[in-house]
Amino acid sequence: MMLERDEELAQLEAVLDRARAGAGASVVISGPLGVGRSALLLAAGEQARRRGYRVRWAAASPLERDFVLGVVSQLFHSGSGERATGESTVDSVVRALSAEAPLALLVDDLQWGDEASLRTLGRLACQVDRLPVVLVVTVRDGDPGTEAASVRDVLDSASVVLRPRALSAAATGELVKSTFGEPGDDEFVLLCHEITAGSPIALNGLLVELAGDGISPLVTATDGLRALRPESLRARLVSYVRGLSAPARTVVQAVATLGHDADEETAGPLAGLDPVLWSDTVRQLTRLGLLVTDPELRFTHVFAADAVAHVVSAHEREVLHLRAAELRHDRGFPAERVAAHLLAVTSALDEWAISSLQEAAMLALGRGERETATCYLRRAVFAVPEDGVRRARLLVDLALVVRGTDPVVATRHIAQALPLLGSARERGAALMRLAPSLLDTARQPVAGLIRGVAAELGDTAELTGVDRDLALRLEARTRYLGSRDPNTLASSARRLAALGSELGVTSGAERELLIVLLHSSMLSVRISAPDAARLARSILDREPASPAHVHTTIPLLVEVLVAVESLDEASSWLDTASGLVSPLDRGAELALIDAARALVRANEGATAEAVALAVTAAQASVPDWAVPESPFVRSMASVAIECQDRDLVRLVLARCETRAAEGGRVSAALGMLRAALLDGQNDAEALSHVLEFGRMLDRFGWRNPVLMPWRVWAVRLNRGLGDLSEARRLADEQRRLAAAWGAPRAHGRALRLLGEVTEGARGVALLQDAVDVLESFGRPQELARALWSLANRLRDAGLPGHEGASAQARRLALTGHREFESQPARAVSTPGIPELTGGERQVAELVAEGRTNSEIAEVLEISRRAVEKRLTGCYRKLGVAGRSGLLEVLGSAAHRLAD
Secondary structure (H helix, E strand, C coil), rough: CCCCHHHHHHHHHHHHHCCCCCCCCEEEEEEECCCCCHHHHHHHHHHHHHHEEEEEEECHHCCCCCCCCHHHHHHCCCCCCCCCCCHHHHHHHHHHHHCCCEEEEEEEHHHHHHHHHHHHHHHHHCHHHHEEEEEHHHHHECHHHHCCCCHHHHHHCCCCCCCCCCHHHHHHHHHHHHHHHCCCCCCHHHHHHHHCCCCCCHHHHHHHHHHCCCCCCHHHHHHCCCCCCCCCHHHHHHHHHHCCCCCHHHHHHHHHHHHHHHHHHHHHHHHHHHHHHHHHHHHHHHCCEEECCCCCCCCCHHHHHHHHHHHHHHHHHHHHHHHHHHHHHCCCCCCHHHHHCCCCCCCCHHHHHHHHHHHHHHHHHCCCHHHHHHHHHHHHHCCCCCCCCCHHHHHHHHHHHHCCCCCHHHHHHHHHHHHHCCCCCHHHHHHCCCCCHHHHCCCHHHHHHHHHHHHCCCHHCCHHHHHHHHHHHHHHHHHHCCCCHHHHHHHHHHHHHHCCCCCCCHHHHHHHHHHHHHHHHCCCCCCCCHHHHHHHHHHHHCCCCCHHHCCCCCCCCHHHHHHHCCCHHHHHHHHHHCCCCCCCCHHHHHHHHHHHHHHHHHHHHHHHHHHHHHHHHCCCHHHHCCCCCCCHHHHHHHHHHHHCCCHHHHHHHHHHHCCCCCCCCCHHHHCCCCCCCHHCHHHHHHHHHHHHHHHHHHHHCCCCCCCCHHHHHHHHHHHHHCCCCHHHHHHHHHHHHHHCCCHHHHHHHCCCHHHHCHHHHHHHHHHHHHHHCCCCCCCCHHHHHHHHHHHHHHHCCCCCHHHHHHHHCCCCCCHCCHHHHHHCCCCEEEEEEEEECCHHHHHHHHHHCCCHHHHHHHCCCCCHHHHHHHHHHHHCCCCCCCCHHHHHHHHHHHHHHHC
């Protein structure tokens, strides 16, 4: 199938037509490797036969160059016995044959012909213009044989020179259709054209291989296309590369070694050629079709590079890469362009090479390319002695790189490095590379290592500068590792109280220790929420928002802010940090931030947003799943349970169970997640999981009623199972803890729970107290629950005030997150109620107050038609038939909030 060769075929037809009248000609078809010269020569033969020509064919070969008159013998030897036995007889044979019929002589790869044949063809080329003879030869551009004098004699006598070009994308599409019997998808066709650069030999080799494997030319087949290397095409190209001259082989090997960023400044010395020979050889290889130089030096297509790689031995390849690295280092190239070659070297490396690998790793890490940085540093680690300080420092750098993807390995690297480091200061700095939340993953006794280094540094009170900062950070990590020990929690609370105003918040080390002490005191409720809020805000004000905070103690501070109900501050800080995550590294760091944001949103009542953030975080690869009691796992479990989203519960539970199956410590949250799935289906078993979770927290000494409100859940389950006595006991425990903690929402919720399970006037008083506390809190949903419980109790007791409480609860049931209040046009969502627009919500609130359509139109200053339209939207979204149905839904929504 001839594609995009119409011009060449037309010229051949014209030559053949003129030659029939006795005005013969010689034609040269030239071009680079694989452009289709032989195919065009075959087409010329077919054209000649159709015009009544006698066609003779010969193909030269490098293996037959010593065969005298080998090419001529092929042309003039036939089954009838005619044969040219010498150069002198060729003229008479040609005249005799052409007298009977026009004669077409076709010679492929003339540059490889024997010398005697070339002289004969050169003489014949000068005579054909007076005979009905057409001589058509092909030559390969760039081949050294093309420049031989006897070949030039033939070429210079040609009256027509044809230079077929590479195929266009359109022609590639036609070839795809012809090969597969169906049109190819545009993406498939364009990728095939890009990979092969339109080379006919490469295109045919690629497409035939794909078709033979039963692959269809669809976009779905493009994924592995770049890596495909057809064996038949490789064999042809390898054979040709092996036949290159010595200078040409060194050039292509140099270009293959340097890869996609080959430059002449390095490639020339790497090939070992002087500038003149280098330039001449590159020009030759460019004409040959193996290289291109515009805009940069590279192979024409990947198959040429693959062929070169197959003729270079492993030892030669390693020597070339080491030499390339050395050349680029000496010429001041960027470290990464040096290090890329060192990765291919397995032999010993000098100091300059190790330093280049280390520098390249830090550059890659700065761009978020952690895998690349890891490769560089691992190569450097293997290049240094196992018992030296150099290896220790490289291990510390490697730990920094992998801590975000494999904390177990990172911790192991630090543990291996510590004994090799020369000073306590350096050992302390190494330990700082590990995020506090990931220290639990170490198989080595990291706490002992930290205490040992801290003891080497000495008493914090007597230290200054860097040593004091290290000591404070080491103390923070030691106390964090003991956060599941009640004695350590108590000690941390005493330490915080004893500090008073002694420890400032100006340095990062001071803030890191304060956060751990504050978090421990919060968990054990040995500080009040107001005091904790003041200290937490003071710390946060001095802590710049940064994605890197996930590797510090800041996630613990976020939990404190949630516990003290300072949600605005936490939300703003996290949103800023999220916006600063590099687009090149939106992996674990962003997921950790999203989990914290989800926790804040859930506590704000923005359920849909919280779930969306948590789902995104759960789908990322986050090393903190390996740490059951990490802030990340706690946040994910809390959001799933707080938002009552079963799909999210299943997703988080699956990740926790996977970790447990892999041999990790079972998360305390695992039981709560299982309880969430059993809730409403098997309340007794759900309660069993909740109580076990509570017992585990009691063993830890974790008593905070906001972050671990398991008693709230247990109260509801006991109440549903009919055990009001146990429900009252647990509710009273929750109330006492919440009162001691002092956060309004937690206190108000605890009062409501106790009031709901307490009979008589005391129950009413507790519910009224809950309303009073929550009215100052500013979160409408919790207040709506308390109001609805109070309204029900008042109505059941026949006491006044239940109408007002019910009406207020219905209005609050439609009020979402505070952001929606300031943007009335934005849709809002309440648990159990589909999203209503701001206008629909306004109308629904007024309907709940008993207003008519006319009254609503007057209040809102809109037409009755607009009121009716908004009501229709409410009916449609809520699935009700009319006004009575809307009132019923509003009441049930408030009732659900009360539950």
